[in-house]
Amino acid sequence: MNEVRTQPIPEATVASKVAVADGDIHPARQGPKDYHPWLSQRWQAHLDEYGSPARQGWQVGPAYPKSQPNASRRDAYPPEGGRPGSSLGFMQQQHLDTNNVALGILNPLGSGQGVQNPELSAALCHATNEWQLAEWTSKDSRLRASVVVPYEDAVASAAEIRRYAGNPAFVQVLMLSRTAEPLGSRKYWPIYEAAAEAGMPVGVHAFGYGGNPVTPGGWPSYYIEEMTGHSQCQQAALTSLIIEGVFERWPTLKMVMIEAGFAWAPSLAWRLDKHWKTLRSETPHLKRLPSAYMRERVWWTTQPMEEPEPRAHLLDTIEWLGWDRLIFATDYPHWDFDDPAHALPVRATEEQRRAFFLGNARNVYRGCGA
Amino acid sequence: MSRHVVATAHEIPEGGRKLVTVRGRPIAIFNLKGEYFGLLNRCPHQGGPMCEGLITGLREAPMPGDYVYSRAGEILRCPWHGWEFDIRTGQSYCDPERIRTRFYPVEVATGQTVVEGPYVAETIPVSVEEQYLVVEM
Amino acid sequence: MSLLPAGAIDCDIHPSVPSVEALMPYLEDHWREQVIIRGIDELNSISYPLNSPLTCRADWKAASGRPAASAEVVARQALDPFGTSIAIANCLYGIQLLFSEDMAAAFARAVNDWMVKEWLDKEPRLRASIVVPTQNVEMAVDEINRCAADKRFVQILLLVMGDTPLGRRHHWPIYAAAEKHGLAVGIHAGSAYHNPPTPVGWPSYYTEDYVGQAQAFQTQLTSMICEGVFTKFPHLKVVLLESGFTWLPAHLWRLTKYWRGLRMEIPWVDRAPGDIVRSNVRLSLQPVDGPPDLASLMKLFDHMQSDELLLFSTDYPHYQFDGTAAIPDGLPAELVRKIAIDNPRATYARLMETVG
Numbered sequence: 106m107n108e109v110r111t112q113p114i115p116e117a118t119v120a121s122k123v124a125v126a127d128g129d130i131h132p133a134r135q136g137p138k139d140y141h142p143w144l145s146q147r148w149q150a151h152l153d154e155y156g157s158p159a160r161q162g163w164q165v166g167p168a169y170p171k172s173q174p175n176a177s178r179r180d181a182y183p184p185e186g187g188r189p190g191s192s193l194g195f196m197q198q199q200h201l202d203t204n205n206v207a208l209g210i211l212n213p214l215g216s217g218q219g220v221q222n223p224e225l226s227a228a229l230c231h232a233t234n235e236w237q238l239a240e241w242t243s244k245d246s247r248l249r250a251s252v253v254v255p256y257e258d259a260v261a262s263a264a265e266i267r268r269y270a271g272n273p274a275f276v277q278v279l280m281l282s283r284t285a286e287p288l289g290s291r292k293y294w295p296i297y298e299a300a301a302e303a304g305m306p307v308g309v310h311a312f313g314y315g316g317n318p319v320t321p322g323g324w325p326s327y328y329i330e331e332m333t334g335h336s337q338c339q340q341a342a343l344t345s346l347i348i349e350g351v352f353e354r355w356p357t358l359k360m361v362m363i364e365a366g367f368a369w370a371p372s373l374a375w376r377l378d379k380h381w382k383t384l385r386s387e388t389p390h391l392k393r394l395p396s397a398y399m400r401e402r403v404w405w406t407t408q409p410m411e412e413p414e415p416r417a418h419l420l421d422t423i424e425w426l427g428w429d430r431l432i433f434a435t436d437y438p439h440w441d442f443d444d445p446a447h448a449l450p451v452r453a454t455e456e457q458r459r460a461f462f463l464g465n466a467r468n469v470y471r472g473c474g475a
Numbered sequence: 476m477s478r479h480v481v482a483t484a485h486e487i488p489e490g491g492r493k494l495v496t497v498r499g500r501p502i503a504i505f506n507l508k509g510e511y512f513g514l515l516n517r518c519p520h521q522g523g524p525m526c527e528g529l530i531t532g533l534r535e536a537p538m539p540g541d542y543v544y545s546r547a548g549e550i551l552r553c554p555w556h557g558w559e560f561d562i563r564t565g566q567s568y569c570d571p572e573r574i575r576t577r578f579y580p581v582e583v584a585t586g587q588t589v590v591e592g593p594y595v596a597e598t599i600p601v602s603v604e605e606q607y608l609v610v611e612m
Numbered sequence: 613m614s615l616l617p618a619g620a621i622d623c624d625i626h627p628s629v630p631s632v633e634a635l636m637p638y639l640e641d642h643w644r645e646q647v648i649i650r651g652i653d654e655l656n657s658i659s660y661p662l663n664s665p666l667t668c669r670a671d672w673k674a675a676s677g678r679p680a681a682s683a684e685v686v687a688r689q690a691l692d693p694f695g696t697s698i699a700i701a702n703c704l705y706g707i708q709l710l711f712s713e714d715m716a717a718a719f720a721r722a723v724n725d726w727m728v729k730e731w732l733d734k735e736p737r738l739r740a741s742i743v744v745p746t747q748n749v750e751m752a753v754d755e756i757n758r759c760a761a762d763k764r765f766v767q768i769l770l771l772v773m774g775d776t777p778l779g780r781r782h783h784w785p786i787y788a789a790a791e792k793h794g795l796a797v798g799i800h801a802g803s804a805y806h807n808p809p810t811p812v813g814w815p816s817y818y819t820e821d822y823v824g825q826a827q828a829f830q831t832q833l834t835s836m837i838c839e840g841v842f843t844k845f846p847h848l849k850v851v852l853l854e855s856g857f858t859w860l861p862a863h864l865w866r867l868t869k870y871w872r873g874l875r876m877e878i879p880w881v882d883r884a885p886g887d888i889v890r891s892n893v894r895l896s897l898q899p900v901d902g903p904p905d906l907a908s909l910m911k912l913f914d915h916m917q918s919d920e921l922l923l924f925s926t927d928y929p930h931y932q933f934d935g936t937a938a939i940p941d942g943l944p945a946e947l948v949r950k951i952a953i954d955n956p957r958a959t960y961a962r963l964m965e966t967v968g
Contacts, residue, residue: 172557172874179554180527286813287820317813320831321803321824323776326839329874330777333834333867334811337827341810341820348820368862376856376901377823383666383931384819411865413915421911422862425903441873442555447521520872536880539781539840543879557873569872569884 123458124207125445126466126473128406129310129363129434130200130248132211132241133175133190142239143232148225157229159219160285160316169328173440181438189438193244200437201247204445208466208473209248210434211237212279212310212363216253219281219314226255231265234275242274249470251279251308259292263299270303276470277361278305282335283313288342289349297355306359306404306469309342311335332441335365340373343403347377350390352398359469360403364436367405368413371425374399400427404469406434407461408443420451428457432466481601482608487511490548494526497612502526502599504608505562507549512562513599513610514551519567523555525596533559533568565596616924616939617949621956621963622699624800624853624896624925625690627731628678629654629705629723634730638722643715655719657706659802660930661818669931679929683734690928691737693936698956698963700766701731701740702853708746708771708804716745717755724759732764739963741769741798749782753789760793766962767796767851772828773803779832779839787845794961799832801825801854826901829855830863833893837867840880842892849959851894854927856901861915864889890918894959896925897939897951899932906942913947923959924952 134140141149161168173179175188181199183192190196201209213236217229230253237250252269254262269275278300286292288309300307312335318324319334321341339362352358362370377395381388405426413419423431435442449461467473481495487506494503494516501516503526518525532547550568551560559568602609629635632654636644646652660667668679672689680686691699703723710716723743731738742759744752759765768790770778778799790797802825808814810824811831829852842848867885875881881888902909913919926938939948957963 172877173554178523179529180524283812287810287815288812290813290816313812315813317808317811319811320777320835321807321809321811321828322773322778322832322835323807325777325831325835326780327877329870329877330831330834330838332870332874334831336863336866337830338811340827341812341815341824344820344823345810345812345815348815348817348823366862366866368865369859371903372826372856372858372862372901373823375858375903376826379899379901380666380823381819384664384822386665387817387819409866409869411862412869413861413865418861418915421908421915425908440555440557441870444521444523444555531876534876534879535882536840536878539844539878539880541880552876557876559875567872569875 122205122446123462124205125433125462126208126210127206127435127437128210128361128432128466129408129436130209130211131190131437131439132196132213132237133188134236135187135191140229140232140236143235144228148228151225157217157220157222157225159221159314161314169331172328176440177438178440178442193241196437197245200435201245204435206247207463208470210277210466210470211241211248211250212308213237213251213253214310214312218253218256218279220255223255223258223261227258227261227265230255234265234269238274249276249473250274251277252305253279254296256280256293256296257285259295263295266296266299266303266305270299270305273472276305276473277308279308279310281313282309282311282338282342282365283315283317284342285315285317287345289345289347289351291349294351294354297351297358301355301358304357304471306361308361308363309339311339311364336369339365340369343373343399344377347395347398348381348388348391350388352402353391353393358402361406361432361469362403363406363434364408366409366411367407367426367431368411368419368422370399370405371422404430404432404465406432407448408434408436409441410443410448416451428460429465431461432469433462476611478609478611480607481610484603484606484608490530492526492530497610500612502610504601507562511601511603511608513601514560514562514565515597515599518553518555518558519594519596520553520556520558523553525551525553525558525560528552528554530562560596565598567594567596569594615945615948616694616936617952618695619697620694620924620952622690622694622696622926622928623851623923623956624898625686625699625701625928626680626704626930627686627701627727628680629703629726630678630681635719635722635726638725639718643718646715655706655709657704657709657802658805658818659821660704664818666822666931668929672929683731683738686928687735687737690926694926694938696737698737698739700960701727701738702769702798702800703727703741703743704800704802705743707743708774710747713745713748713751716747717751720745720755721758724755728762732762739764739766741765741767742795743769744786746770746774746804749785753785756786756789756793756795760795763962763965765795766960767798770797770799771802771804772799772825772832772855773807773809775804775806777832777835779835779837779841781839784841784844787841787848791845791848796849796851796960798851798853799829803828825854826856826859830859833863833889834867837885837888838878838881840878842888843880843882848892849894850892851896851923851959853896853925854899854930855895856899857895857922858902858912860889860895860921861912886917890921893921894923894955895921896923896927898925898927900940902940906940909940919947919950920955920958922951923956
């Protein structure tokens, strides 16, 4: 019933599309064996016998079943087979070439982050980092890698960061937002120290396996609630980073909030400022308004871009946030993908569009300038 | 406007579809129990190839937990964001006005504008002429 | 300064339980003795550290003891200066933090009886919310039914962070009781602390806890909408109390976007989330977690697409504003009137049914 008989459909030519950065691309493994070149025999055997459980109950699959298999666009399956995002060739054809992606930031998920066994987590993260180099960044110069770290072990994470600090293929340290403790906790500080030292921003991507309920009022019933909830998780993570003084402690550290939209940020900034002023005796280590840290040190990838009606309201939000704060992203190959041709349906100046689609990413990610 | 043969009458099986390009526009022809419907293969949301999506049925629920599944094979979901479109009419199921089925104590909100939104997919009428499926575009 | 019209309705004030001794006359013998022999201390939630700058504005502090501890003090500090005609008392004594259902029910009964005797009977401008033991929904419904006969109770009080999200079906008997009695459902800032008070774990600072209340409200709004509470109870009025409100438009944009693609998971949600909020959900005014300039605030009101959402409140005695500047400067008089009088009247059906 669902058999599709296709005829070729003309694609827009690359030249007709403006060059963009994509701040959130998800490369996928074709199968578990992809990591074997970098995994010891011990871990290969361990994975076979015990798997790699995170702090949720299923042996395979996410806590909340997705709305589409692999949470991906149904048209993103490579013709040669395999999961969406697993074929560089198909990614180039369907996305990088078609959408004229000049700079693509890889954020590999399912990479060992948040796995219960700390040694296994570190081994898997390291394998992911080597895999990014071998299979992706060395084969397409538009792509850059993120240092995937076993963040619940901050010391091991810092070591992993230092391993790649000198490698220009790596431009970011990747964390997830649903950690065991809020991200500003001292438990994670060695990670920020190493990232600041390396001159790399820390990307905080939606999801994670900290084991805390998705909401502060307990576990919700539905996938849609989990998805919507990434916004609240990132607000809490960012609040923690600011109030614990991470930005004060490392004055050059940058953060990128990834895959939870951005329209929530202005209200959070206002709220933080208002209540911090009343309660500032609690945090003498903070020397500036919370919004000042946000304004200077935090960026947001744009996906999933909020869609107010009328769309013009989004312009107000972007003005409040700052046109220099946004890094365009598609989240390819996931289903809530934002297409660069349609994602910004509001009036913007040429300068604003350039910053939004490419300029801001080049400012944030080292060595990616024009 | 001109008329184009897009398929032979029996080429598309029941429940099946065919993607074609007519005058540079990508369209799909669907066979719903012997009736033919055409849709532009571009989702009104963000331009995704909607006609390549999952064909499914309509899910409704008069009350939470009371799942009612009907019209199997008549709803198309865009492969990107999953928006549901009625293959027969192109109407989406996320149009707030369309699916208001019960009375709510709604006050008209001051300053509320007509809801903007791309909730209808472009339909392409298909006619059967002897052995051929024909569209006029 | 925006002038508050005469007869404003303050939808969120907080009388204090002066001490557990004040509740003793209202506890049954067994529980009265339990308090004494077990040394049960005050049920004071960390949501409001007793002496934090936010918990009580400096000029509202008592010479000794708790602030807002008597009807006379509240009348003088919270009602007279604002020309308030009616104020709704939301008692935040930490009953919902208990784990024992029976103990919670006993304290809930005591607080509600104490509210009647020490507050509603003494100050005719006061109305109150029914405090319920959410630990056991049947007992909560019993308490609602017990108190509902007194029309001065206008609302049921829930905390924004409990054991499970408020939209979940096992809470529904509470909403059925609310609809039956014409009571609003008030969801107030604060946690039972049975879950970490952020969705990413336990914070280090009170500042995080308090700022994070807004995220809790966002998730509860998601829950109530997605679970179909408003499909099942179309006449229910839910009020978010001490929630802030400037987060609302962005949250609705996000939830609506996901609803369009994920409707099939929750097919009973047959209206856009924004429409549901505009018909069934209201938010109290304080704290105004708003932008520093009026023009931006007016744009934000535009984004909310309704002037019927906000209900005037002072959040007394919490420190959210100075003097009597409870309404942001420069708002149009018509909007101020809606916030101060029309919206609260439309929300609380019982307000106009005076007693005696």
